[in-house]
Amino acid sequence: MVALMGVMKRVSLIFKSKANKALDRMEDPRETLDYSYQTQLELLQKVRRGVADVATSRKRIELQINQLQQQSDKLDRQARDALAAGREDLARDALTRKAGVQGQVTDLTTQYTSLQGEEEKLTGASQRLQAKVENFRTRKETIKATYTAAEAQTRINEAFTGISEEMGDVGMAIQRAEDKTEQMKARAGAIDELMASGALDDMVSGPRDDIQLELDRMGAGHDVDAELARLKGELGQGSAPRQIEPAAAGATDGQPAQVTRPVDTRSTDARAADQPQAGEGP
Amino acid sequence: MIVRILGEGQVEVDDSAAEELNDLDSKLEAAVEHDDEADFRPALDALLARIRSIGRPLPPDALAPSELIIPQEGATMAEVQKLLTDDGLIPG
Numbered sequence: 001m002v003a004l005m006g007v008m009k010r011v012s013l014i015f016k017s018k019a020n021k022a023l024d025r026m027e028d029p030r031e032t033l034d035y036s037y038q039t040q041l042e043l044l045q046k047v048r049r050g051v052a053d054v055a056t057s058r059k060r061i062e063l064q065i066n067q068l069q070q071q072s073d074k075l076d077r078q079a080r081d082a083l084a085a086g087r088e089d090l091a092r093d094a095l096t097r098k099a100g101v102q103g104q105v106t107d108l109t110t111q112y113t114s115l116q117g118e119e120e121k122l123t124g125a126s127q128r129l130q131a132k133v134e135n136f137r138t139r140k141e142t143i144k145a146t147y148t149a150a151e152a153q154t155r156i157n158e159a160f161t162g163i164s165e166e167m168g169d170v171g172m173a174i175q176r177a178e179d180k181t182e183q184m185k186a187r188a189g190a191i192d193e194l195m196a197s198g199a200l201d202d203m204v205s206g207p208r209d210d211i212q213l214e215l216d217r218m219g220a221g222h223d224v225d226a227e228l229a230r231l232k233g234e235l236g237q238g239s240a241p242r243q244i245e246p247a248a249a250g251a252t253d254g255q256p257a258q259v260t261r262p263v264d265t266r267s268t269d270a271r272a273a274d275q276p277q278a279g280e281g282p
Numbered sequence: 283m284i285v286r287i288l289g290e291g292q293v294e295v296d297d298s299a300a301e302e303l304n305d306l307d308s309k310l311e312a313a314v315e316h317d318d319e320a321d322f323r324p325a326l327d328a329l330l331a332r333i334r335s336i337g338r339p340l341p342p343d344a345l346a347p348s349e350l351i352i353p354q355e356g357a358t359m360a361e362v363q364k365l366l367t368d369d370g371l372i373p374g
Binding site: 012134 | 285286288289290291303304307308310311314329341342343344345346347348349350351352353354362365366367
């Protein structure tokens with residue numbers, strides 16, 4: 001049974017006991033210093049790679065969030081277009097798919113924030129370790145130059161225990177970051193695969209984007225109506241455009257402009273030809 | 283005294299705070315010993331919050347060993363339990 005001395009004291013003692021065991025294994029204190037310094041440099045490299053790995057993973061998630069957000073925006077536009085055209089069924093369909101995509105975005109954003117935190121922590125750990133390694137190197141040279149047995153041993157022990165505590169801490173931080181990055185990679189890979197296979201596209205907008213197909217078909221219908229109106233206008237059948245105007249105006253905010261556009265785009269000759277007619281009255 | 287927050291670095295805490303920190307720590311230790319997940323999280327969070335608020339960060343190049351070491355924020359009970367075993371989480 002462990003005496004109750006508090007979690008913090010116990011963890012500290014375990015760190016110290018690790019350092020002491022490592023020290024005991026070394027026969028020549030100077031060898032300890034050099035060996036430890038090499039290990040520190042290796043760990044420094046490792047923590048820097050760790051920062052880069054987390055950053056890569058974070059950027060990948062960011063890219064996926066952007067892609068999904070674009071899908072979501074597209075579905076939102078489609079829902080508006082569909083509703084403006086009086087197709088509530090299509091709008092509902094689009095919004096349902098949008099909710100699914102938005103759910104993924106929310107989930108990925110949480111992961112993104114978590115990775116961002118991990119990256120910040122690891123960057124901090126890397127900077128602290130670098131400062132400590134530099135300090136250790138200076139001390140190492142001083143100790144080696146003034147090496148006089150017992151006194152030097154004490155100073156070596158202190159520096160070694162201090163740095164090995166840091167190294168233990170950083171080592172665990174790297175491990176945690178690696179675990180998290182691995183999980184993220186698996187998730188990101190799964191989403192990438194979905195996107196590549198077109199399955200996510202299907203989920204987002206249906207096979208061949210059926211919502212867009214329907215909207216396009218309706219849109220094409222409007223164009224034909226407008227074209228018809230233009231032709232009728234040119235032939236002097238002035239009442240025709242006014243017949244389709246109410247329906248088209250109700251379509252979307254942008255529609256009324258489209259309806260009047262055929263009139264505007266006519267050649268100046270055609271418009272000039274209209275003038276006297278308008279003046280005389282039909 | 284020097285306290286290390288795992289994953290965050292070392293801070294200097296006045297010795298006069300020892301008793302208060304011990305009280306908070308004993309709650310954490312009890313939770314860990316009794317596998318009490320409900321008490322564990324608030325105990326760890328309270329201890330971390332207190333140390334952060336009273337601790338003054340040590341310069342990054344400091345090489346002094348810490349008298350107390352507290353598990354990182356968000357550590358799970360299993361991680362802390364493993365940390366407390368000699369051949370647990372600490373590498374090396």
